[in-house]
Amino acid sequence: MIDRRKHPLPVTRQCEILELSRSSLYYEPVPLGAGDREVMRLVNEIHLKLPLYGSRRIRDELRDRGQNIGRDHVRTLMRKMGLEALYQKPRLSDPDPAHKVYPYLLRGMEITAANQAWAADISAP
Secondary structure, three states, X not given: OOOOOOOOOOHHHHHHHHOOOHHHHHOOXXXXXXXXXXXXXXXXXXXXXXXXXXXXXXXXXXXXXOOOXXXXXXXXXXXXXXXXXXXXXXXXXXXXOOOOOOOOOOOOOOOOOOOOOOOOOOOOO
16 A cells, blocks of 8 residues: 555545455454463363363363353354364265265267257255
């Protein structure tokens, strides 16, 4: 950005040229407070000791240690820190090895006329 006080081009026009919103020009991030940093230190300590714990159990651990904090705030801090509970995630796209794999019968076939190949959708709405 060009210095707003010295240049004749208005801020509105500068933002239009750069395709920025004016509010993003004036935005200043708010630094974390001392309380949040202390809670983040405790969350990190708990997560290193018990990596299977999610935000609910970490909240309970923090309450046992005297911190009165809600689960949503714990979850927000965990996201900022890049922490996530370790658990086996569902493998929804893996086919069952017992299921038969059917061949694609139209592969290599050139369809040039109407009614040469038909298709149907049997999925439920």
